[in-house]
Amino acid sequence: MKFGVGQPFRRVEDLRFITGTGRFTDDIRYEGEVHAAVVRAPVAHGVLTMVDASTARAMDGVLAIYTAEDLAADGIGALPVIIVLDHVEGGRMPLPAHTLLASGKIRYLGEPVAFVVATSARAALEAAEAVALEIDDLPAVVEPATALAEGAPLLFDEAPGNLALHWRLGDMDAAEAALKASHRVVDLALVNNRIVVASMEPRNAIGLYDGETEQFTLVTGSQGSHMIRDFMFEGVFGLPPSRLRVITPDVGGGFGMKAVPYPEQGLVLYAARKLGRPVRWQSSRAEAFLSDTQGRDNHSKARLGIDAEGRFIALSIETLASAGGALSAFGVYCPTLSGPPMAPGVYDIPVVVTDVRIAYTNNAPMDAYRGAGRPEAAYLIERIVDKAARELGLPPEALRARNMIAPEAMPHKTATGVAYDSGDFAHVMRSALEKADWAGFPARRDKGLGQSGDGLMRGIGLGYYIERTGVPGKEGAMVEIGTDGRVTVHVGTQSTGQGHETTYVQMTAEALGIDPAHITVKTGDTDLPIPSAGGTVASRSMVHGGGALRLATGAVLAKASEAAAKLLEVDRRELEFDDGAFRVPGSNRHISLLDVAAKAGGLMGVGDFEQLAGTFPNGAHVCEVAVDPETGAIRIERYTVVDDFGRTLNPLVLSGQIHGGIAQGIGQAMLESVVYDAESGQMLSGSFMDYGLPRADDLPLFEVSTQNTPCTTNPLGIKGAGEAGAIGAPPAFVNAVIDALSPLGITELDMPLTPSRVWQAIERAKVG
Ligand code: SMO
Incomplete structure (x- = not known):
């Protein structure tokens, strides 16, 4: 069977996953790295009157303990809000700052309050437990109906009545009139329950900082290195995106939850710059329950x-x-x-x-x-x-x-x-x-x-x-054929387990007529040579990334056919491309794509794709x-x-x-x-x-x-x-x-x- 699109080929990435040779963030080690733990709020709602880290600071192996005050003193900003809408009555929704660490108030159980860095993960955890918090408890509201009720305890001063947004699509009066004119009206009340995302691999982040070049690197499980880079530098550090490289290796599940930036990603970068050492944070399952974004409700x-x-x-x-x-x-x-x-x-x-x-x-x-x-x-x-x-x-x-x-x-x-x-x-x-x-x-x-x-x-x-x-947006891809016959595909979408490598290899093998074993897919790095990258959300990877890859293989073939025409001394329009080779019809003259690439000193093609609907x-x-x-x-x-x-x-x-x-x-x-x-x-x-x-x-x-x-x-x-x-x-x-x-x-x-x-x-x- 010819290896191509439409066929049930087995996943090429599974050998490494089932033999334990995948490379997840936790498999990556840096020389001199140190470990972080997050001090999390033990209550859901309260006024934070004091963070006392004096005992913890004196503990063995503790290098630093950061609080909201430290971040503020260093000009560290809040995480960005990407979707900002207007209330139906007019006026923008309030935008209370999503700071990396809580200051003044606690608003949810597990909210990060302080960040501890120590020479071992154990020392960091023990010190985190020794940080004393003084909190004046406030009553909590955990359901939207209770939060919106008259007299409910207020979370943010900026959001009166706890209203984040009142939004509407469609015309209420028109709907009332149509319902009135209906033969029958069926009512239904339902709750779409709040659930955790439960990715198999919990969140993680390693921050690195090069004092000489003033460059940051963040290694983190995400749904797209480019989007995390842009989020981190919009507001948090106030620096251009070019100052940060984000690397995302193998990822064990994202499901939307890893498409967004988190405080810990900013905190490891901050601590790495302060300490001049790689700083690693790994979420426990218990922390995941409290601090990963949740769904529905x-x-x-x-x-x-x-x-x-x-x-x-x-x-x-x-x-x-x-x-x-x-x-x-x-x-x-x-x-x-x-x-x-x-x-x-x-x-x-x-x-x-x-x-x-x-x-x-x-x-x-x-x-x-x-x-x-x-x-x-x-x-x-x-x-x-x-x-x-x-x-x-x-x-x-x-x-x-x-x-x-x-x-x-x-x-x-x-x-x-x-x-x-x-x-x-x-x-x-x-x-x-x-x-x-x-x-x-x-x-x-x-x-x-x-x-x-x-x-x-x-x-x-x-x-x-x-x-x-696959909502409208751009995506890039680059295909490189080396003089050694290896094909490298660079894409900006991010597999969190879906099998992207297989499908991209399959598409490339079919388009170029090349043995799939010779094709490598590279992803998860903001240094990749691609024009744009939107990551993997909204089931967009094959729609967008596939579209970009199709353009990239087309571009590489266009270059190759030009080179092949010169080598075969024919007009390029006379060439046919089939099964990995350029042929002159009616003759036995032909040259394989890999030979063309070898003679041309390598070939590459870029795809810059835009999905419009x-x-x-x-x-x-x-x-x-x-x-x-x-x-x-x-x-x-x-x-x-x-x-x-x-x-x-x-x-x-x-x-x-x-x-x-x-x-x-x-x-x-x-x-x-x-x-x-x-x-x-x-x-x-x-x-x-x-x-x-x-x-x-x-x-x-x-x-x-x-x-x-x-x-x-x-x-x-x-x-x-x-x-x-x-x-x-x-x-x-x-x-x-x-x-x-x-x-x-x-x-x-x-x-x-x-x-x-x-x-x-x-x-x-x-x-x-
Ligand atoms: S829930 Mo998805 O990553 O749009």
């Missing part, structure tokens, strides 16, 4: 207006969301620019409005988590459509089919202003229903019933998602569950997905992405929940003993396939696939469980559907 009330023919005519959503106790870089992005535009999903709904209030709350800062706003949108529309079908007495697939945007209507501009370019939603849904044997489900449901039944309550659920990926992957998830009414435990018996990704580069890598996404989506829907004590703001779910991540035996085998409709806004025809699994899974799972429990009259249940929550709902339903 949307509390929504929605109404869907339907006409007498079962057509959707209006959707109105009111959401409360939280920003946490510090404003993260994209902190307000998910519930505003990202989620609400996707509120109508794959349905033609003429009037749509989303009104959102984002509150400052005494808990971890909020930011992107796999899907970043689109999972919230998909969950809401797919839950309310399912509820509507039940109320109307229609099969859920029939109500969906009746309202889906037709392929003939593409491109389609939604009421929320998003231009879907392509897709055949009804076809994809039918395909998924067939593969899932939807029609045969009633017989399977009956296995639970009667004398000989197993007593389990079975249900089947459908979730159709659409998301916007979004891509719209979409698909249907079908989930089948069995609920044990005695215990509330849920077993997933069958799981089927059909996706439209435009074009499949590598089906093996692709299904790996979908599997992982489903696991995260089901994790959120079935088990995961960050719980803060409502009064103290202490975290009650601060370890994997208390926070349920899904394990392999919680999940079934997934049946995953594609029905692709090429994307028209991307030259490769692809639609981003990285986040999709996590978007379709929660509604499919919850709809299945509610279907199972519907004989008891249960129509709403909030994630996570843990055994205790399900059991309680069953018991309540029995009584009620």
Whole structure:
């Protein structure tokens, strides 16, 4: 089989990952390096009256202890806020400074207060524990509704009423009028639960400073070295980006959480400059629970207006969301620019409005988590459509089919202003229903019933998602062919486990007709010779990076064909390129690309790509569950997905992405929940003993396939696939469980559907 695009080649990076020879930040050592530990706030809300480091400073091995005062004296600024929006009433949202260390006030549990550097990690930790904090406790608010309530304790003076942002997309009056004119209005209240990101590799950072050149280097696990560089120097150090090099080696999971800058990255650089030594910080799992950005936490009330023919005519959503106790870089992005535009999903709904209030709350800062706003949108529309079908007495697939945007209507501009370019939603849904044997489900449901039944309550659920990926932006790539026949591909996207090396190697091998074993992918370094780099977020890597690589291989071939024409003494237009060689048709004259490169002293081509519009992957998830009414435990018996990704580069890598996404989506829907004590703001779910991540035996085998409709806004025809699994899974799972429990009259249940929550709902339903 020829190695090329579309084929299920095994991941080239896995040999090093499964043999323990990957190179993560923690595998990198620098001579003379020292270790840092963070002193973190032990309370969620309080006035910080004193930081006493005198005992700690005198401890063995301690080199320095820095507080907010030290940073201020050295002119160190705050972390940048990238998404800044206006209130719907007018006026810019407040921008309270996200400083590297707390000063004056504590606003969330685990907030960094002081930074300890010592000769060993152990000495740093012990000294951190000896730093005494004096804090006058304040009552905490951990839910957006309580934070926004009259008289709630105030987090930031700049944000009256704890309101981070009041934002709206659409016209409330128009929606009210349309709802009033509706034949029927379906209501739904739901909570999209707050979850931790739980990357396998926790965050880390090593800071280096060269006193002679005054250059900084930051080694850190991130979703893009270039973006972290730009963030760090915008505000924090007040220096041009050229003064900082960021290196990101292998990374074990990011999911949005590692796309943003963190205090510790600035602190290791600061300490490295102060001490003239490399400074290393490595997060523990306990710190990750407290200080990594968390995801979701949307509390929504929605109404869907339907006409007498079962057509959707209006959707109105009111959401409360939280920003946490510090404003993260994209902190307000998910519930505003990202989620609400996707509120109508794959349905033609003429009037749509989303009104959102984002509150400052005494808990971890909020930011992107796999899907970043689109999972919230998909969950809401797919839950309310399912509820509507039940109320109307229609099969859920029939109500969906009746309202889906037709392929003939593409491109389609939604009421929320998003231009879907392509897709055949009804076809994809039918395909998924067939593969899932939807029609045969009633017989399977009956296995639970009667004398000989197993007593389990079975249900089947459908979730159709659409998301916007690869949002407009630039990306660069460079391809170099050495005189030794080695090909090096430089890209600015960052794999955190997705298998980018495989797909980029596959694309390059096909374009250049070169043995994949001769191709190396280089990424994760701001010194790479590429024109631009946006990192890996919003499922953009293949859309943008693939686009850039296509241009770069084209550029290298253009140069090579010129050189080949000279070597073969023919006009360049006469040459054909096939299977790695330039040939003169009708003769046996030819020269391989590698020979051309060797004779030309090496070749290189640069790709400077701009994606002008979004891509719209979409698909249907079908989930089948069995609920044990005695215990509330849920077993997933069958799981089927059909996706439209435009074009499949590598089906093996692709299904790996979908599997992982489903696991995260089901994790959120079935088990995961960050719980803060409502009064103290202490975290009650601060370890994997208390926070349920899904394990392999919680999940079934997934049946995953594609029905692709090429994307028209991307030259490769692809639609981003990285986040999709996590978007379709929660509604499919919850709809299945509610279907199972519907004989008891249960129509709403909030994630996570843990055994205790399900059991309680069953018991309540029995009584009620
Ligand atoms: S949640 Mo992603 O890295 O846009």
